[in-house]
Amino acid sequence: xxxxxxxxxxxxxxxxxxxxxxxxxxQDTHLVWHKDFNSGDFDAVILPGGFSYGDHLRAGVIAAxxxxxxxxxxxxxxxxxxxxxxxxxQILIESKLLDGALLQxxxxxxVCKWVNLRVETTRTPFTKFINESSILRIPIAHKEGRYVNTxxxxxxxxxxxxxxxxxxxxxxxxSSDSNPNGSMDNIAGICxxxxxxxxxxxxxxxxxxxxxxxxxxxHGRLIFESLIKYFNGGR
Amino acid sequence: MTFIDGVKVNLTEEEVEKxxxxxxxxPNQVEAGMIDVMWSEHCSYKSSKPFLKQLPKEGPRVLVGxxxxxxxxDINDGDVVVFKVETHNHPSAIEPYNGAATGIGGIVRDIxxxxxxxxxxxxxxxxxxxxxxxxxxxxxxxxxxxxxxxxCIGVPTVGGDVEFDDSYENNCxxxxxxxxxxxxxxxxxxxxxxxxxxxxxxGGSTGxxxxxxxxxxxxxxxEESEADRPAVQIGDPFTKKLIIEATLExxxxxxxxxxxxxxxxxxTCAASEMSGAGGTGVEIDLDKVxxxxxxxxxxxxxxxxxxxxxxxxxxxxxxxxxxRIFDKYELSYxxxxxxxxxxxxxxxxxxxxxxxxxxxxxxxxxxxxxxVKRPSYIDQLAEVSAPPTxxxxxxxxxxLVGSPNLASKAWVYRQYDHxxxxxxxxxxxxxxxxxxxxxxxxKAIAAKSDATPSHSYLDPYNGGAGALxxxxxxxxxxxxxxxxxxxxxxxxxxxxxxVLWCFNETIKGLTDYALKLNIPCIGGNVSFYNEDQxxxxxxxxxxxxxTVGLIEDCSYITTMSFKQPGDxxxxxxxxxxEMGGSEYYTFYHNIQGGxxxxxxLDLEAVTLKTVLKAVRTGKISAAHDCFRGxxxxxxxxxxxxxxxxxxxxxxxxSDLDLKFDELLFSESHSRYILTTREEYLNDxxxxxxxxxxxxxEIGVVTDSGRFEFEYKNRRVSxxxxxxxxxxxxxxxxxxxxxxxxx
Numbered sequence: 001x002x003x004x005x006x007x008x009x010x011x012x013x014x015x016x017x018x019x020x021x022x023x024x025x026x027q028d029t030h031l032v033w034h035k036d037f038n039s040g041d042f043d044a045v046i047l048p049g050g051f052s053y054g055d056h057l058r059a060g061v062i063a064a065x066x067x068x069x070x071x072x073x074x075x076x077x078x079x080x081x082x083x084x085x086x087x088x089x090q091i092l093i094e095s096k097l098l099d100g101a102l103l104q105x106x107x108x109x110x111v112c113k114w115v116n117l118r119v120e121t122t123r124t125p126f127t128k129f130i131n132e133s134s135i136l137r138i139p140i141a142h143k144e145g146r147y148v149n150t151x152x153x154x155x156x157x158x159x160x161x162x163x164x165x166x167x168x169x170x171x172x173x174x175s176s177d178s179n180p181n182g183s184m185d186n187i188a189g190i191c192x193x194x195x196x197x198x199x200x201x202x203x204x205x206x207x208x209x210x211x212x213x214x215x216x217x218x219h220g221r222l223i224f225e226s227l228i229k230y231f232n233g234g235r
Numbered sequence: 236m237t238f239i240d241g242v243k244v245n246l247t248e249e250e251v252e253k254x255x256x257x258x259x260x261x262p263n264q265v266e267a268g269m270i271d272v273m274w275s276e277h278c279s280y281k282s283s284k285p286f287l288k289q290l291p292k293e294g295p296r297v298l299v300g301x302x303x304x305x306x307x308x309d310i311n312d313g314d315v316v317v318f319k320v321e322t323h324n325h326p327s328a329i330e331p332y333n334g335a336a337t338g339i340g341g342i343v344r345d346i347x348x349x350x351x352x353x354x355x356x357x358x359x360x361x362x363x364x365x366x367x368x369x370x371x372x373x374x375x376x377x378x379x380x381x382x383x384x385x386x387c388i389g390v391p392t393v394g395g396d397v398e399f400d401d402s403y404e405n406n407c408x409x410x411x412x413x414x415x416x417x418x419x420x421x422x423x424x425x426x427x428x429x430x431x432x433x434x435x436x437x438g439g440s441t442g443x444x445x446x447x448x449x450x451x452x453x454x455x456x457x458e459e460s461e462a463d464r465p466a467v468q469i470g471d472p473f474t475k476k477l478i479i480e481a482t483l484e485x486x487x488x489x490x491x492x493x494x495x496x497x498x499x500x501x502x503t504c505a506a507s508e509m510s511g512a513g514g515t516g517v518e519i520d521l522d523k524v525x526x527x528x529x530x531x532x533x534x535x536x537x538x539x540x541x542x543x544x545x546x547x548x549x550x551x552x553x554x555x556x557x558x559r560i561f562d563k564y565e566l567s568y569x570x571x572x573x574x575x576x577x578x579x580x581x582x583x584x585x586x587x588x589x590x591x592x593x594x595x596x597x598x599x600x601x602x603x604x605x606x607v608k609r610p611s612y613i614d615q616l617a618e619v620s621a622p623p624t625x626x627x628x629x630x631x632x633x634x635l636v637g638s639p640n641l642a643s644k645a646w647v648y649r650q651y652d653h654x655x656x657x658x659x660x661x662x663x664x665x666x667x668x669x670x671x672x673x674x675x676x677x678k679a680i681a682a683k684s685d686a687t688p689s690h691s692y693l694d695p696y697n698g699g700a701g702a703l704x705x706x707x708x709x710x711x712x713x714x715x716x717x718x719x720x721x722x723x724x725x726x727x728x729x730x731x732x733x734v735l736w737c738f739n740e741t742i743k744g745l746t747d748y749a750l751k752l753n754i755p756c757i758g759g760n761v762s763f764y765n766e767d768q769x770x771x772x773x774x775x776x777x778x779x780x781x782t783v784g785l786i787e788d789c790s791y792i793t794t795m796s797f798k799q800p801g802d803x804x805x806x807x808x809x810x811x812x813e814m815g816g817s818e819y820y821t822f823y824h825n826i827q828g829g830x831x832x833x834x835x836l837d838l839e840a841v842t843l844k845t846v847l848k849a850v851r852t853g854k855i856s857a858a859h860d861c862f863r864g865x866x867x868x869x870x871x872x873x874x875x876x877x878x879x880x881x882x883x884x885x886x887x888x889s890d891l892d893l894k895f896d897e898l899l900f901s902e903s904h905s906r907y908i909l910t911t912r913e914e915y916l917n918d919x920x921x922x923x924x925x926x927x928x929x930x931x932e933i934g935v936v937t938d939s940g941r942f943e944f945e946y947k948n949r950r951v952s953x954x955x956x957x958x959x960x961x962x963x964x965x966x967x968x969x970x971x972x973x974x975x976x977x
Binding site for chain 1: 379382383386387388389471472473474476477563564565648649650651652653654655656657659660662665672674675789972
């Protein structure tokens with residue numbers, strides 16, 4: 001499996017994702033400057049976190065219209081796994097590969113903290129090998145991460161099993177206290193209809209080694225491990 | 236105010252005469268501007284240099300000491316750490332958002348131009364009391380400025396402190412520190428040493444923003460300071476992020492022979508310091524500088540402090556390769572000149588030579604020997620009588636835990652991305668210092684920046700020594716050996732001999748403890764003129780010290796939180812009647828006076844080394860510096876993260892017959908609180924008794940939901956849930972946030 005991490009001007013979590021995939025999982029992973037990205041070269045693509053184009057106009061919107069995203073769209077259409085983390089999720093939303101909107105957090109400030117995520121579906125390559133309803137401890141760090149959609153579309157997301165992660169408390173219950181940004185229905189991550197395009201606000205690449213976790217966990221690993229198993233014959 | 240050729244300069248008559256003598260003629264307008272900025276207090280350190288000489292600057296690990304943009308130390312295996320702290324006080328006092336943001340921008344460029352990737356930011360902030368709306372405004376927007384800038388450039392903000400005191404009401408202090416990481420062979424220097432090398436100005440365009448930023452920083456704030464708002468630069472973190480990547484990529488080519496950021500003093504400073512350091516000269520063609528405003532005159536271009544600019548010195552054969560990298564990142568650049576052997580900064584416009592000043596005349600200005608005088612207030616304030624002990628000490632504990640200075644700063648650090656980079660092992664709030672691992676190796680660095688102005692105000696010598704001591708204690712408890720430090724000293728007007736006396740005492744204190752512990756100072760920054768005429772207030776002296784330590788094995792890493800009920804609590808060190816400047820005196824009793832804690836240099840150093848030894852046994856479950864708020868607040872801080880409490884007996888912790896309040900809240904130095912499992916208790920006690928360090932088991936970690944303090948058969952008991960509420964909700968409440976998650 002050959003994985004691309006696309007570097008937009010202003011991306012800043014690309015080296016973290018590269019570190020985890022390359023050094024922790026020994027995967028064939030490449031940082032690719034957005035202008036040099038070609039979909040045919042890769043089996044999976046990650047849109048990393050950061051502030052692409054300085055979040056000018058709106059987080060993710062300029063990158064969404066970049067030529068690199070045409071290639072990402074092709075990969076998505078071919079069923080290849082696409083993962084957008086934080087700003088990457090914002091780009092996927094702005095490019096309409098995922099549905100909804102990510103607005104400013106309800107506390108109106110940037111929030112960096114460790115949260116609990118509940119895995120809502122195992123139909124995506126990134127969750128296929130995680131037990132459903134597992135609780136993952138992973139940090140968030142964003143200012144525009146409040147997931148919003150129309151009630152009707154949210155119902156469709158439920159009906160089509162497109163909600164991938166929700167913010168919950170330590171015991172796995174959804175509550176307003178466990179919702180760090182005011183997202184509707186505590187939604188932290190969703191996927192497209194086919195399940196191969198996933199976006200989430202939390203940063204699994206920051207939670208893949210015990211040394212980085214205040215809880216000595218490594219739950220971010222599960223998401224990347226799932227992708228690797230998916231390619232190693234687990235489809 | 237004096238004039239040269241009709242240009243207003245912030246120099247004395249003697250300095251103007253000196254400039255004329257050195258130049259051999261009268262400076263023209265452009266030259267006057269260049270001399271003015273480079274001879275300003277901010278760029279020249281002319282008042283502080285004679286005092287700064289005392290500091291120990293050498294050591295086996297020092298690769299680059301003071302004088303460059305940042306100091307560099309070796310951390311084994313070819314890895315080096317680059318670090319520095321600076322202030323951005325005056326800009327932040329009138330435009331907090333951009334002032335603080337560009338403070339971050341400036342310190343990041345200092346690290347970057349040494350060839351290192353910035354990996355961590357620190358900020359030490361001082362504001363007036365939070366009941367003032369003006370202070371709230373400054374606090375909110377300084378934090379927002381740091382958050383928006385630091386988060387965008389992808390450098391985690393991992394540590395610092397925030398305090399509130401009336402003396403900072405109009406003149407807030409914004410100290411920003413940055414740590415960078417590089418390989419030894421990658422270190423770049425701000426020098427232009429090869430004649431014929433090409434000068435490339437890269438990054439942002441040059442405009443009129445920030446003109447006279449340094450002269451603005453070298454005066455006291457007045458009512459008219461609001462009109463200085465154009466002297467505050469505007470930050471662009473997106474461009475900065477591209478500059479970071481492009482610069483690091485350019486350095487890897489080997490064609491870059493020198494590199495300097497354009498900060499205070501702009502192009503004049505970069506050009507003169509690089510050629511001054513290289514013993515060369517430079518030719519600059521101002522027609523090549525890309526401008527963002529029309530009709531800028533040479534005077535303005537030479538002293539503009541527009542942000543996000545870097546000056547590269549590049550081998551002629553490498554220009555193509557370097558500019559291709561800048562093209563990739565879509566960064567503007569232009570070739571503005573070359574290095575020559577003239578030993579002068581030669582500035583051309585429209586083919587005409589418009590300024591010609593010897594480089595070293597600019598980069599090495601004359602120093603001043605200003606007088607010092609011990610302020611009379613110091614002795615007056617030392618003699619205050621002790622207040623009566625309050626009847627309800629539990630109430631005092633609650634008040635102190637809920638004081639803005641001691642309460643949790645989560646409202647601040649939750650706004651900072653402290654995780655980006657995948658290095659942050661110990662995060663804000665978990666321990667006394669931040670710990671960052673070195674990727675791919677089993678080692679880490681710990682760092683913390685500290686200052687205690689309320690102690691410095693009463694006793695500048697011990698305030699200085701204490702800032703270094705505290706910073707070293709804070710990193711030692713995480714398992715790190717302190718290696719080197721930088722300082723950032725904010726004081727009032729140096730033309731006032733009393734201010735300068737305090738400055739000198741601070742340096743003496745820093746020097747004495749640094750010599751005792753044998754750790755060098757590898758850089759620093761001085762900010763004078765921190766006073767405002769409106770309220771006629773001088774800030775309390777604020778010596779910030781950022782110390783970096785090495786953790787050779789990640790298994791040493793220890794946090795400050797209680798881990799499990801049943802763990803035994805050990806108190807290291809003795810408590811004295813040192814109440815001056817304590818949070819108990821200043822916040823609870825509103826007393827500005829008393830004797831500030833004294834640093835017993837020998838005891839402080841040997842205690843630190845012994846604590847480090849104990850922590851590195853792996854048998855210490857939690858370790859915390861016992862300082863601000865005294866034993867009571869320090870113990871309570873250890874319980875917050877895991878919601879655990881403690882039951883302790885405080886008999887025998889002092890040679891003196893202390894009152895209960897003195898024992899609970901004194902802020903004596905050289906004290907630590909450690910916890911360990913019962914089976915290790917004797918081993919740990921043994922380590923301290925062997926070294927004649929006072930050690931006493933004082934109690935046990937509990938999950939009872941109450942903190943119990945006992946002394947001479949009196950008891951103080953506090954509810955954990957009430958303490959937690961006060962600790963976590965005080966700052967958010969002041970800032971108008973009703974619901975706040977820890």
